[in-house]
Amino acid sequence: MDRWELTKFKVEKTNRTTLYFETRIIIPQTYKSITVIYDGKQLIVEGSQLKQNYSTYEIKSKLESLLESSLIKELSKHSRSAEYLKSFSLTKISVYQDGTVANLRYVYNNKFLEFGSVLVIPPYKDWKKLCEILLTVETNAASNVKSFYELLWEICASKVRIHADVNHVNEILKILFQNIGVNYD
Amino acid sequence: MVTIQCSNKIIQSFSIETNVKEPIYINGVPTYDLHLEKYPHQTYLYVNGVRAKALSGGADYQMMEPQLIRYLDDICQLFDDDTVIDIQDGSYLPFSIQVNGKSIFEIESVATTFTMNTELGLDDIRRISNKIEGVFKTKIIPLLKEVGLHG
Numbered sequence A: 001m002d003r004w005e006l007t008k009f010k011v012e013k014t015n016r017t018t019l020y021f022e023t024r025i026i027i028p029q030t031y032k033s034i035t036v037i038y039d040g041k042q043l044i045v046e047g048s049q050l051k052q053n054y055s056t057y058e059i060k061s062k063l064e065s066l067l068e069s070s071l072i073k074e075l076s077k078h079s080r081s082a083e084y085l086k087s088f089s090l091t092k093i094s095v096y097q098d099g100t101v102a103n104l105r106y107v108y109n110n111k112f113l114e115f116g117s118v119l120v121i122p123p124y125k126d127w128k129k130l131c132e133i134l135l136t137v138e139t140n141a142a143s144n145v146k147s148f149y150e151l152l153w154e155i156c157a158s159k160v161r162i163h164a165d166v167n168h169v170n171e172i173l174k175i176l177f178q179n180i181g182v183n184y185d
Numbered sequence B: 001m002v003t004i005q006c007s008n009k010i011i012q013s014f015s016i017e018t019n020v021k022e023p024i025y026i027n028g029v030p031t032y033d034l035h036l037e038k039y040p041h042q043t044y045l046y047v048n049g050v051r052a053k054a055l056s057g058g059a060d061y062q063m064m065e066p067q068l069i070r071y072l073d074d075i076c077q078l079f080d081d082d083t084v085i086d087i088q089d090g091s092y093l094p095f096s097i098q099v100n101g102k103s104i105f106e107i108e109s110v111a112t113t114f115t116m117n118t119e120l121g122l123d124d125i126r127r128i129s130n131k132i133e134g135v136f137k138t139k140i141i142p143l144l145k146e147v148g149l150h151g
Helices: A054-066 A070-076 A127-131 A145-157 A159-180 B058-076 B122-146
Strands: A005-014 A018-027 A032-038 A043-045 A085-095 A100-108 A111-121 A136-139 B002-007 B010-026 B029-038 B083-087 B094-099 B102-110 B113-118
Touching: A005 A054, A005 A100, A005 A159, A018 A054, A018 A159, A032 A054, A032 A159, A043 A159, A054 A159, A070 A100, A070 A111, A070 A145, A070 A159, A085 A111, A100 A159, A111 A145, A111 A159, A127 A145, A127 A159, A127 B122, A136 A145, A145 A159, A145 B102, A145 B113, A145 B122, B002 B058, B010 B058, B010 B122, B058 B122, B083 B122, B094 B122
Parallel strands: none
Antiparallel strands: A005 A018, A005 A085, A018 A032, A032 A043, A085 A100, A100 A111, A111 A136, A136 B113, B002 B010, B002 B083, B010 B029, B083 B094, B094 B102, B102 B113
């Protein structure tokens, strides 16, 4: 099977009910692009519905789990509105020979926290090292330098959870690829 | 804002903006907004461009100068090379660090968004910021208050 490259990974929940997920990969050798969408009810691969089975349930459960991240909970403390949006996505995805790095972007309503680059595929192995590597951090959830620093420490405090989030991304892709006949490894 | 310039782990110069409730008389003018400075290769404190010991209360300022410099040296111990650190008033947290003229840490704020670009890990940032915040809050500011140069 040809090598694949991730170009999009985004999960969001609107109004506490509708779960939406989209991921896109390309197969560079054939220039083929595969888009997978979960619209809250079914998994759709290139416009065709994927048969519902245990995998669908498993993917949904892992997507839900990504939206329960402690960093999204932290962002919720900075929002005055009732929840209307939660989101987790990978941005600035770059594919290298040894793996894929990306920024992790967490969103609660209009507040976001994005940091990177983090090795996402394969998942970085040592969660303890997250706060030793160089990270660029961007957020609109801080009202001043002090609260920005507090968010930085929250990233470190959440490193086990972040590691779990990155693992979830890989597990979701693995299950999806099994279903659509793409070799994950 | 506070700016500290270190070289070889020793304070070279600093600039600290403060304001006071009881005015300092500078050239006969009661002044509330103060700009404390030490210039490179000098060990004296200047207040709004006037050498501190020449002001009324100058004896107190002169006595605390070495202690103030020791506290700032304590921060400079963190850095081997020529380093310029910009620190936010009030929080006493760094928002910019340059080493040998190259930025290694910067927090930018545009509209409502903060962005941090750095060549340091978060653990290092925590170690540096804790040290700076601690020295200012528990040593430098109380010292300046004691002689009436702060708050």
